[in-house]
Each structure stands twice: as C-alpha cells, then as structure tokens.
Amino acid sequence: MTTTDPAPPQTTHPLLIQGGMGVGVSGWRLAQAVARTGQLGVVSGVALDVVLARRLQQGDPGGDLRRALAAFPFPDVAARILERYHVPGGLAPGRPYRPVPKLGLRPHPHRTELITAANFAEVFLAREGHHGPVGVNYLEKIQMATPAAVYGALLAGADYVLMGAGIPSEIPGLLDALAAHRPAEISVTVAGAGSDRRHTTGIDPAALHGPARPRPLERPRLLAIVSSDVLAAYLARRPETRPDGFVVEGPAAGGHSAPPRGRLRLDETGQPLYGPRDHPDTARIAALGLPFWLAGGYAGPEALQRALDSGATGVQVGTAFALCRESGLDPELRRRLLTGAADGTLTVRNDPDASPAGFPFKVADLPATAADAGVYAARPRLCDLGHLRTPYLKADGAVGYRCPAEPVATYIRKDRPESDTTGRRCLCNGLVSAIGLAQHRPDGYTEPPLLTLGQDLAFLAGLPADHTAADVVVGLLGTRRAERTTP
Template sequence: MSTAESISEPLAGGHRHLPGPPALIQGGMGVGVSGWRLARAVARAGQLGVVSGTALDATLARRLQLGDPDGRLRHALAHFPVPEVAERILRRYYVAGGTAPGVPYRPVPRLGLRPNRARDELTVVANFAEVFLAKEGHDGLVGVNYLEKIQLATPAAAYGAMLAGVDYVLVGAGIPAEVPRLLDDLAAGRPAELTVTVAGGDDSAQGHQVRLDPVALLGPELPPPPRPRFLAIVSSHVLAAYLARSPATRPDGFVVESPVAGGHSAPPRGRLQLDDAGDPVYGPRDEADTVKLTAIGLPFWLAGGYGTPGGLARARAAGAAGIQVGSAFALCRESGLDGELRERMLRRARAGTLRVRNDPRASPTGFPFKIADVPGTISDLAVYAARPRLCDVGYLRTPFVKPDGAIGYRCPAEPVDTFVRKGRPEEEAAERHCLCNGLLSAIGLGQTRPDGYQEPPLLTLGQDTGFLAGLPDDHSAADVVAHLLGG
C-alpha cells in the first residue's frame, strides 16, 4: 500500500475510511503531558494528535477529587454509553468544590493479575473520557499511546479508548506482538487477553494473562467498537521485521525512535558503556536501517531529532511517511505540564542551560530514561535523597512467583529492604526513581502524604532542543505544526 493511499478500517457491518497517513504524529508523552487538550489542538491542525494512556485511571480520579472545575470530565462521563458505570465512578471520586488543601488523594485500585471490576471500570471510563474530549468538536485523527511494560492495564485501557472512537493505538517500550489480536478481539466484542511477563518459576513465561470480557463488564447491549489502526513504537529495523513477519503480530505501521527521543530509550546493543556525563553510548548498531524499514512495506515515522522544519523532508527522503515529534509539544501552551514547570524548562532551554541526561539507572524498568535537570525536582540530588522511598501507585511493578507459588509484585523504587525481601539484590534498587509519583506531580497531581510531605515532580524531555529556534516564546500546538510543515 502506498503511504499516500487512504486507509480502510474494519467496522462492524462495514468499513470506514481514514485519510492517508499523517505527516506529523504528536508524541504521547509522560503521564498527562499529552492530554486531551494537546491532542485535540494537533488533530484540529490536521495531524495525528495523541493522548498518553499511562495512568489515566489515576489522573481522572485525582482531577475529580479536585472538583473538575471546568466540568469537562463530568461532561465526558455523561456521554459514557453505560451511565450507571460512570455514575459509580463519580460517586466514588468526585468532590464538589474540590478537597481541602493538604488532603491526600483517594487511591485507585492497583494493577494486578486478579480480576477487579472496579479497577476495570475506572480504567475503561478514564480512557473513554480522555479520547472523547480529544475528539470532540472536529473530524481530525486522535490516537492513544500505551506502554507495553504496563501490560496489566492495556486490555481495559484500549477498550475504553475504542468506545470513544480512537483512530490509532500506539504501543512501545517492549515488544507489542499481541496487540493486533487484542484489538481484533475487542472490535469483535470477544473476550480479549494479553500474556503478562511474570518473573521467576519454571513456567514464568506460561499461563499468566490479563483478560477483559466486554460483555461481562458492560453488558451485551453495546455494539462492538471500531478497530483502530495500530502503530508499533520500535527502535530498530530488526524488531520491525520481527513484528511484520506474521499477520498475527503485524502492525499497520511503525514509529521508529532514536536514542535522543524523550522518555524511555532502548538500551544500547552490546555491552553497556557510559560517556563522561554518565549517559549510555550508542553506536551504529543502534541506528535503524531505513532501507530495510522501507523494504518491510509498511509506513513508518521517524522520531527523535526530527522536530525542526527540515526534519520532515529528511525523514521523507529516507522513505518515511513522516515524523513523530514530542518535546516541542511538551513545552507548548496546550501541554499538560504544570504551567510553572513548563515555563522554567522553556526558559532554561532557550538560554541553553537545560541539561537532559539519559539516565541508565533511574527507571524501575531498567530502560534508560531521559531526565531534565531542573532545580527543585527529583533530578536534584538533595530532593531525591529527601524523598521517602515507597511504591503506592505501582504501574511499573513487576509480577513475580513467590516461593510458595503465589504471585507477588515488586518494584526497584520501593523501600530497599522490602525489595530485597522479595528476592532481589540490593544493588538493583540503587538510584532508582519513582516515575509514577514523579510524573503525576509534573502535571500538578502530586500526592500529599498524611504527614504533609508533597511528592516532588520528575521532568522528562528529548535531548535535542533545537526545535525552539523559530517558535514564538510562548508557542502553541498550532505554531509547532505550522513551523514543522512550513519547512
């Protein structure tokens, strides 16, 4: 299929047609950085706007507890196709006028292998609301971005986004081989499942799934939702070829990220070496071969270092359908970042003093993670040292088999003695950061502890800030689109 052709999408009783692949995909960043306002602004500008699907259950619950001042979340929930489910969530989390300052947020059910109806309902509704608001009022394209490493949430999250008519699902930070079948099953109204990686035990790769039955959850009256297109986020042509080799695993295209892209990066191939700044050293083996990508025959977008006016032309010359850009949108007015933090990063980036390091130790996932060095955030060693270690959100916990055969959960960012008791060496926990709490704080939703301690933010961005040249001081998403396409 030519990348200029329109895309036919299967739908119950027929097909709908999407326009040809967009030139520009807005990255699905952080927790709530790529929120519905940003995705809607990009979609209205004619490109693919993408909401981050990470931790939407927590962000919905916390914003409802803040009183939903503009009423947009309650507006979205009023359109959920099973009203009694939305009403249960409002009764549990909505606080008229907002909770008093200093009151901790009510927790949401943590991810796990055991079925939990309240957790699934909240995840489905939260993803529906985010996509519904992103799509409202225009006919542009909207996608949602998930992390393969958060497998436990994906079936319910994807179903909620599909109920709102999401056009694209993007999945990275792993090998998303089962996502095409998951989307097929959900679009057919069938029970859908994903295999979950469980550490330890002779059969750790077998027999563990997370499952969602749409009929059991929401009843038989709902028609199956449209199937979105699926883009796998990869870092190499090798993984792209692996996924494309079988109809069961083949996506509809790829986003190919270079090591300078924000958030998580794939580790370098071969033995890990660090440069003088402590960043992993990448070499020719870590560069995706665009000739081999083109030979696969599926459209692909290049990401990381392409967010300048000449980036799109360079990508297309290499055979790409377009580019994915994140950092320029992360710092725009519609970004979900806390406003004061966004302005501080902008000022430092424009002054050339913003350092973004690719920390090989910070993420509990073991993948290198980009951290923007901004005083007062977790990047500050004093702030990091003062933070009590705890894991009370748990999106990056790893399931493992206990000695008695039961399933437990552990995270390298939890208290060290707890982590060690769960069978792992102490050195694995050294220098780990709690991304879950830090990224929630970065969008103004940080937890306040009963003793008054407030979770500090953690900021991530791509390592190439050259995109700011030519943009207004306080730029909008539309400014970014015009800047990139105008070049």
C-alpha cells in the same frame, strides 16, 4: 457508542504525529489542538486511572470530565466512579487524594471500570468537536492495564493505538477482539515463571455492557514503536503480529529509550553511549511495505525532509509539543523549562538508572524536582501507585509484585539485590506530580515532580516564546500538504 460524530473513513496518513508523552503531558487538550490541524494528536494512556480519579477529586473545574463520563456508554459505571471520586469544589489544600486500585493479575471490577472509563474520557475529549485523527499511546511494559485501557479508547473512537517499551505482538489480536466486544486477554510477563506457565490479564466487555450486544466498533490502526529494524521485521512477518505501521525512535527521543546494543558503556557524564548499531536501518524498514514515522531529533522541516527522503511517511515529534501552551505540564514547570532551554542552562540527561523499568530514561535536570539528588534523597521511599511494578513468582508459587524504587528492605525481602535499587526514581509519583496532581502525604510531605524531555532542544529557536501546538505544526510543515496518501 459515543456522542462524538464519527470521522470520515481514513484514506490518508498524517505527516506529523504528536508524541504521547509522560503521564498527562499529552493530555486531551494538546491532542485536540494537534488533531484540529489535520495531524495526529495523541493522548498518553499511561496511568489515566490515577489522572481521572485525582482530577475528579480536584472538583473537575469546568466540568469536562463529567461531560465525558455522561457520554460513557455504560452509565451505571460512570455513576459509580463519580460517587467514589468526585468531590464538589475539590479537596481542601493539602488533603491526600483517595487511592485507586493497584494493577494486578487478580480480577478487580472497580479497577477495570475505572481504567476503561478513564481512557474513554481522555480520547472522547480529544476527539470532541472536530474530525482530525486522534490516537492513544501505551507502554507494553504496563501489561496489566492494557486490555481495559484499550477497550476504553476503542469505545471513544480512537483512530490509532501506538505502543512501545516492549514487543506488542499480541495487540493486533486484542484490537480485533475488543472491536467486536469479545472477551480478550494478553500475556503478562512474570519474572521467574517457566515457559510452561502462562499468566494473562484480560477483559470481558459483557461485564460492562450487560446482555445487550452493542454494535461493533471501528478498529483503530496499530503503530508499533520500535528502535530496531530487526524488531520491526519480526512483528511484520506474520499477520497475527503485524501492526499497521511503525514509529521508529532513535536514542534522542524523550522518555524511555532502548539500551545500547551490546555491553553497556557510559560516557564521562554517566550516560549510555550509542553507536551505529543503535540506529535502525530505514531501508530495511521501508522494504517491509508498511508506513513508518521517524522520531527522536526530527523537530524541523529539514529533518522532516530527510525522513521523507528515506522512505518514511513522516515524523513523530514530542518535546516541542510537551513545551507548548496546550501541554498538560504544570504551567510554572513549563515556564522554567522554556527559560532554561532559552538561556542554555537546561540539560536533559539520559539516566541509565532512574527508571524502575530498567530502560534508560531522559530526565530534565530542573532544580527542586526529583532530578535533584538532594530532593530525591529526602523523599521517603514507597511504591503506592505501582504502574511499573514487576510481577514475580514467589517461592510458594503465588505471584507477588516488586519495584526497585520501593523501600530497599522490602525489595531485598523479595529475593533481589540491593544494587538494583541504586539511583532508582519513582517515576509514577514524579510524572503525576509534573501535571499538578502531586500526592500530599498525611505527614505534610508533597511528592516532587519529575520531568522528561527529548535531548534535542534546538527547535525552540524557531518558535515563539510561548508557542502553541499550531505553531509547532506550522514550523514543521510550512506550506507542505497536511496529509499524504496511504501507500
């Protein structure tokens, strides 16, 4: 189903996983660079529909996306996407991007096609020209995009699917079905809906491939991203929910974090306080018999050795790769982050309120970005991308959508308290802006970027000033064997 040559069957696991960060930060160039070293390169699967549509509207400089779409196994779908979004030469400066369909429970053929093709393109490009392992990272929270996104990644030959920010108990079955091109669905959490009413979202591959039945796809390995040994044990106890391994994230990891267990307590800077209960018992996870990688503060050879000594297969590292040359971050923003980290002025705050998802979220305090209270206060509140919207049951029984980062009056009309909106940032627009795809509003306003990193920046002292992904791998592994035999 893809023109990329198939990789030999995997009998090993990588020591190092490159984290799937933000929206487009872990893009295909970064994942490819890591995979070429023999380690697991990971693309972020979040909001790839937006990323594909906007890059096509920028003209697709270099033609990479058009090359990937030319390899998409359903050419009619690719042609419709190009006709709708590709702008030869790119939009004029300041012109708004054409919107993409918002996620929702109602079937929307164009949305399904765009999400599937976008995930195919990102994984295809990451796998192009080598046989290293490539994975894709999703947020379980963004359930309404998952079936189409996963199908696109499978069509491109993803070796691993990583999923966190929730309980991915239905994903093993989803992978089984989609690898065989069977219709598949997963449950969608709808606020206010009783347990007697199940809401779902899904995809029927036949709507894309037509009456001809394609050959089965390789089923990728599933790594569940967890923050507790209790959740790992829950997922591992039954074959239908059991992943192929775990990424075990500690509180220092970038992006979303699990909230502290028990009553939320904040330190003097307003950040959540974590205690011993918030650090997973690695011995219990090792006893489950599945491979696992430790994440959050493991960017160094000594930390890697500690992880291996605890029974882990290896480590996942994010921030070191987010700041490398192949990162998808806007180059000027990356330079400012590196400068701030080098001179000690950059701080990364675990903000308990920033994310509409309700989880603490790491925000890099960079001036002139949405982390700045003044910059964000000047931003007109709106929710036009909506990947973090929550479906909810309205009084008439229909399903509506709400986001605490949307206009306050709009949110209150949806039977929620104003206090929910305090401090909320629009992560969707902020993270997309951070990779050079900021929306330009008709009134001239341009969306400011929002940046996330992990809180451990000490690793930068051992890297070149403008380091590459290969520099990170060498710094972590040195002369250590690149791979480790599967248990």
